[in-house]
Amino acid sequence: MKSTTKFLLFLPLFLTLGSCKDFLDEKAFDFVTSSNFFQNKSDAQVAVNGIYSQLQQNNAFYGRRVYILSDVFSDEAKAYGTGERPDLENMTYNSANSEIFNWYTILYQTVNRCNNIVEKIPAVPVNTAFTEAEHNRMIAEARFVRALMYFELVRYFGAVPLVTKATASVEDNKNFPRSPEADVYKQIIDDLTFAEANLEKEAAIPNTYKGRASSGAATGLLAKVILTRAYLPFGTPDDFKTALAKLNQLINAKEYDLMPTYPEVFDITKETGKEHLFAIQYDFSPNNVSDLIGYITPPQTSPGVSYGSFVVERPFYDAFPNDDKIRKGWNFYTKFFRPDGSILIDYGAPGRDPFVAKFRDPGRTAAVDRVNYFILRYADILLLQSEAANRVNAADPLKYEGINKVRARVQLPPVAQEPDIEKFEKLVLDERHWELCFEGQRRHDIIRVGKFVSILKAAGKPFVEEKHRYLPIPDVERGLNPALTQNPGF
Template sequence: MGFLATASSCKKSFLDLSDPTKKNADQFYKTEEQIKQAVSGAYSSLQDHVNSQYIFAEMSSDNTTIQLNPSDRGQNDRVEAFEFWNLTATNVNIADLYNQSYNALYNVNFALSRIDGVAGMSDQKKAQYKGELQFIRAYYYFNLVRYFGPVVLITEPLATSSDAFKTTRSSEADVYAQIVKDLTGASANLPAKSEYAGDDIGRASKGSALGLLGKVYLTLKDYPKAEATLRQVLGLGYSLVPVYANVFDINNKNNSESLFEVQYQGGNALGEWSSFIYIFAPRNSAGAVTGFSTSNPQGWNIPTKNLIGEFEAGDERKSVALKEGYTNAAGTFVPIPFVNKYNHPHTIEGRTDDNWPVLRYSDVLLMLAEAINEQNGPGNAYTYINQVRKRAGLGEISGLSQEAFRTAIRHERRVELAFENDRWFDLKRAYTNAQMVTLLNAHGQAEKASPTVDRGGVPFIGNDYKFDGYEALYPIPDRQLFLDKNLTQNPGY
């Protein structure tokens, strides 16, 4: 199972603490300071998690594609496999996702098991730290169950390392029940965002837990609970940032719209920087996008023609979210689109300061509109969707049928949350498996007929862009099946 206690250390604000997972557990978890370090280690793991989420949640969808490197086909069975739905159980990215998630969960479970036994810590602090860890555990399991379906559910430390290889997959219902339990506990234990100050800004808050819980209920199609939970967020002081571009400005982190974002820090050698623009900028663009002429961007997560065409005329979000090309050093415009949302000036090559948004208030408004519509039709749902549209410089909508409003919500979510790792999950929630087969295969055929990015002479192969439906769940890594004979594989792999 790979439940090794590993995590990277963090060195900024509440992350500026040594990594307890590298210490002997018997000598640790005894003081409030050590619990604080353990919680910081859990936050640290989120960087490792979101660094690669675009592969699983954007590239598998119709939102993004890849700029092939004709001279290096080493990614054919790795990153490219997600783009073309050619996944196998031997895919290293799947193995890394699985291992990283369970390594982080091991550390979360261990820390949670020790909090009550720490002497001298106030009940309020114990509750806060429990809430933060419950939120993080719920976030991991929410991603795991949506990626893999039934997964191994462990909420207590394992007695021995051999127990990791005697586990079985729990039903989706059981996993979701634990997620709901964790987020309900977290929302009760955590302070409001406004109660954090100084170095504590950026921690999970009551709004973080309620926002994620609302999304869980929406995924489960429990619309009354989704609506009730999301309405609680409305009273916690969040608001839309007036200008869409400023939501992602590195000088405006953890702003009024942010329910939760993964923290990064660039401009130094502390190891906490992000580098998303170096991954997303087109190959051979050198410094035209990144600002550093010696950079070698990777050309992954390229916006598709399909997504670019989704933006309405006058939508102010388009130029923030993406650019349709760049001007190279010779002054020639190169029409290869790229994600622009995480493209901000930085002082050291490869070390950007962009945080990653996990939950935003605009997402809450759109989820609330969806939950209302699914119960009784649009009704007062227009209030919430139109707030998001008006901020984007678009006109209000009205007078739609329930089905037409569903289409409007799907459109609005796609452009508002583009490249924030929501599209794959939104597709799975909004469409039946048969509908996903139809939609994604139509997208695939369009890409094969007219690729977003020239393939440099590399031909398509027979299985490229062939979505059979079973790929809506990812395969359990083959090594896990080898190590734990109790595990089963998802159908189709």
């Protein structure tokens, strides 16, 4: 562990750039130092590709780790065994937890890659081979990813060091204090506003470059950030209205839509479809695989490559509406069959825990898979619209449009008319629970609306306290940076 800490906030001396589906296969430089880099458009593009490559580190980033820190850290999933993962589920973790340390570290490593691009690209000459629009588009990609990283940091850790300049040594980072959450949110919004104005529209991105951040993804993430801030003490009076305006802007542009059926959302042949605003791209090329399926599926399904490390919280499965047949049938493994069709194991039987079946890769033959990790999809946007519209004007019929469109796809009737703000908010929160389960949303949702402690206590987690809405600042980080204070209670 100690050997990785010196790379905490600053750019690693060498950019080892892997591939990110087709558009990252164009050129790969290993052992490129920032001092002799950024000479032309090609160099700049390789550096930008490296940001996406960084996001694909399956063990460290948007795969197993974020599942542990979001879904297991909620009322949707739990970890088998002993050690640090069940500690997170049971709220018995501390500031020495390596899962928390690794999450904090990889987020800041990615921030620094983004900072390096934002600083260095403006120094590359603008010419016919590298136009001003291309400069701004690449900077916007870096600022989009930086905003995403800080959104993760501020939601998981609260006040964090706000570093917007590239750093190159441990000494550069020794005295960065934690910035107030309000300042972090302001930087996120500034970055996303620039990204929204300078990224390409989804339709303009060639198929070989799909997976790159788009202006629509920036608008969607910006709306989500502003809506999240609206609930916080430092939120502005107009945040709910501003978030709703951004959501309406995105929806009315008609760039995105729901996939025709729920299973198609997760079809690996359609993962850059009209519903997917932004996702971490995976395939079977080297350094570009996910390993999530192996950890969330029962070992009997694929002996040796499925571990069954994480299971569904039984109360969540039991509470999932039985009339929601499409989503309940798709999201859970409840039975394992023998070759003759008879049931070998009934995971749905009383006293047993079902497994997650939501993510599937028919071509999977090893403990890795090609399933993309969704950061933002259109169903999320529609449900956020209903949430925001309810807060702006509980009598506005607009608040029913998003939630009912999501329900219609899975053949459920519209929700009943509900004028009460709190009761309708619960309807939306429940719908997000059923629609977006196991996609890293639930923990943030129940924290955003102020129901984190009450919902988790009701789900059988008696040790949860208000302090658990934030993770502790890792001990290793505080040892390296004396200016870092600790979150209350840790």
